[in-house]
Amino acid sequence: MTSPSQQPAVLVPYDAAGYPMLPATEAPAYVIRITRPATTPPPAAPHGKHRTRTVLALVLVALLVTAAAARCAGAGPTESPDAIVRGFFAALTARDGDQLTTYVACRGNPLCTGSGLTAGYQPPSDPRVLPTPPGTTERDKNRRTITVQYTVGGTTSTESIQMLRTRRGLLGHAWAIAAPPGTELDLRSNAHPRLRLAGIDVAARPIGDHDTATTLIGGPLDARPGPQPATFWAPPGLYTITAPGDQLYAPLETALAVAGGTDGPTTTTFTPTIRPDVLAQTERQIRDVINTCADQRTLKPDLNPAPATPNICPFHADTAYAITDTPTWAVDNYPRIALDVTDSDLVAVRTLEPGIATVTYRWTTDIVEPRRWNTATNTEQFAVAGYVELDHGTITWRP
Template structure:
């Protein structure tokens, strides 16, 4: 049996607009603090303030220690490092130059390296300072060496120090390679150091790499050694370009030419005293001495000849770049031989007077014997 539906019971009231009326939100219950000083917030806030200050001080102390350990602080700028470098050159302090940048173990970047025989750059001016990246820098300078102006760039790199610190250092020193060839000498003086000359490859005539040299003018010298005199040349390093190889061509001592001329004259006199068509000197068996003149007679039957030296030859000495001293004739000598010859086989023979004038030259080289120049020829 179907009955008439009844309305559900009303759970909430409705307002005049037809929307349900929600019950009001109950107020938040208040927590009542007991009376007395134990619950006062003042001392608690004070304790919190003390703790905050202590924590801040601890943070500052930790930061200070970190700064100290990390090396954070004033660091030399790229420009000041470049000024310090050229100041070291002006002070002839090669050791300081090596400490500021990598000198490739050059003997010139040492305590005695620049003390003598070195002229430092003058009128040094910084033209520009350019950052090439976060950790790269380039400082361009202009200076004069021996009155000649040159420009060059100095490279710098920033290095990390600890967790937060950094410092600038010179990574590309100004300068070039200085090469010295001195075939006749085992030692050369370059500024304040004595070094072995750069060896030369015989097949290519190319010298081995030279030493790194900061910009400046260098005195390159060799001591006197028989038969050579002391020699000095000046090499200028500027603009970052390798200078031409300094070739120390030996020069003869002033007393060498007269000594060799006297030895040649003595030899010719000895040869002229011999009654031989082919004279020979006393040391002929050494194959280092010969007589410069000879004659072949017309007949095998002759009387001992007599030589007369009419004129001595004129010579000159030449030194090549390998220090070989050679003897060259510039004007020949003249000698005359006089003798008698015969075609008769049996005695008594019929003798015929004869003479022959010959021109002769001398050559050879100059060596050293008993620490004195000696003609070998």
């Protein structure tokens, strides 16, 4: 038995025998145990070839997603300004008008088509991009000047091409030709309303037309059917220009060199060539009129004596005598003429050497018979003028 001095120093009551009196405890709670069914363990990670295929598939998907995102954002490599200019001249060398639309906004221009440069066109030879001089700096990072040198028709030209960098998408950019090399063509002809330039048909503007024309680089100039109007952009090269002839004019065939670039439209006027036989036909018609006038027995021949009508006879004689008898004309020399094409599309007749006609008549101062007659002779120089036209397919001289 434990003595009181040996009792533990805790706040627990003890009974008379010296044993601790523990408090009554509650009955333990009833515990329900739920037994889970056994589950299948997860499959083991793939090994060997299966794992390799899975990794490759994930990498491929990641690359495709990255490429698509870059394309949408406009990121990625872009052509340099030099490469774009070289590509432009490569398209000219290939005579590929369709390919020009890749480098120049010229859709709608008749030369920027599959047939525009395939015939009647010689591209520039030996095109090359000249190196940028040392120390040259661009004030605008989005602009650059590319200097090119090329040869057209045996003549070497140097031209500066302005390049412009624009944003492409969210992150990228692209260089483009801001002002394409070449020139604006303004083709004019009164005799040939339609011209064939390289592989296209164009409508020539009248020579006297002073209206401002819209230059075509991209977009149609004329919505009407038929050939395109003649003011449009043309790239460097040597162009063959042709036009059919008729009874008055010989066919046209000439060459036009486009090189070096110009600040404004290049106006080219095509003067037609008169057929050689037109002069002979005109001279014959003029002589017929002169002979008919000389057959008239009057000092002032007139083939159309009606009032208010022009007198087409080129010669006449004046006399100081009131009384004369019937005169007689003789043509000593016919005039020598030339034909000139005017700006108004007329073939003008110009006298190079005047003709000579002699009139012989008698005169008197006696009023009553018998009269005393005296013989007089006058020599007259004369010129002819007028124009020549094609009247229903016939060469016709209009005095």
